[in-house]
């Protein structure tokens with residue numbers, strides 16, 4: 554049987570988890586888990602038959618690019634890959650013109666941009682749904698996959714303790730949104746000045762999110778069910794490398810830290826990893842690591858996003 558449709562999402566843009574209700578987020582995760590199980594037992598539905606997704610990348614990607622492509626193929630459709638070199642979004646042609654052209658040919662646009670505003674412009678002008686494949690501000694698709702992995706690992710998520718150690722970046726901002734939606738207690742441990750976005754924090758707290766900001770990473774991981782980290786130098790921040798490496802001294806996660814987690818505690822990372830900076834390679838390949846489950850679940854997350862936002866009922 555097809556996963557339950559979430560009619561309130563159909564035809565909308567998927568730009569931020571903050572746009573979802575708790576029920577929609579839970580439904581998205583549940584439909585991803587069902588699509589994954591169905592696929593593994595040989596069910597081959599094709600709700601995207603004869604449909605096309607344009608995938609635009611302004612910066613590099615392994616997971617997002619591959620898994621959206623595979624997701625479209627597994628749902629019976631196909632994708633077109635566009636890079637900034639190919640189309641010159643906002644350079645060769647205005648964002649508005651690109652959005653209007655693509656809307657005449659494809660059924661959805663997944664885009665990875667530097668400025669979040671470019672994504673908002675695309676969404677404003679496109680008449681088909683736009684999916685955020687990462688911007689400097691947010692990475693919602695990653696958190697859908699991560700919450701599939703957390704559900705598979707722990708079952709019920711309410712009351713789970715997750716500590717994010719590192720930069721208050723796009724991934725951290727989406728963590729704040731996701732925790733508020735799922736009732737997860739999130740602690741973000743970062744050096745002063747590297748907190749997640751103040752507006753994202755305020756909105757998440759307003760909707761009941763339990764979010765703590767801490768500046769002692771070792772203390773923050775004590776008793777946590779999941780320890781999550783991400784790069785200190787996100788794509789586009791390369792010029793700031795020296796300062797960041799200095800400011801994040803003491804934030805390199807090693808397997809020794811895992812002894813302080815809850816007995817069932819796991820290690821998570823969205824990848825790519827910069828070994829020797831936010832964590833060592835041993836963390837990713839440790840028995841506590843669920844990093845490659847997270848990577849696998851990008852595929853199932855994206856199938857659910859495509860199914861709920863793009864597929865016609």
Ligand code: CP
Nearest residue numbers: 614615616617823824
């Ligand atoms: N985690 C993630 O988004 O990976 P890519 O940058 O390879 O897509």
Ligand code: NVA
Nearest residue numbers: 722724787788824825
């Ligand atoms: N924060 C990282 C995430 C990569 C998936 C970056 O933006 O480079």
